[in-house]
Amino acid sequence: VQNPVVPYHDYTAAKAALMSLTRTAAGDLGPLGITVNMVSGGLLRTTDASAATPDAVFDLIAGMTPLRSVTTPQEFADAILFFASPWSRAVTGQNLVVDGGLVRD
Structure with missing residues (x-):
């Protein structure tokens, strides 16, 4: 939703619904x-969902973040x-x- 770099329309719509x-x-329960x-x-490094992601993709994402790293599950x-x-x-x-600061808005 904040930075849809891949056209996963169903995922983006679901994320917007969760937001x-x-x-x-929050308004109801506050x-x-x-x-x-x-x-x-x-992208988290490394989970079952990202296990097949090539190191080159992790490196590309890391290079685009201010922290120069891909977030870990921990x-x-x-x-x-x-x-x-x-x-x-x-x-x-x-x-x-x-x-890691990839999305900055």
Whole structure:
């Protein structure tokens, strides 16, 4: 949704729907003290879904990010742990993009 470089229309539409659901649920559940957020990642190095991705693609993506690396599943999980912690208690209705800075908008 933030940077559709490949024309996966079904994926992009589903991601947009999840963003809308996140924001709507945050508004509905906020008065009850419940926060609702979304964490989005790009290509993760390496998962079952990206296992067949050639190293050249990982290198290309890494070169396009300010951190010059492809996010690992562990780094992605760190962001999720933030939302599970009390440090995120004032954050709701947000989409945190965890991709090494590839998407910057």
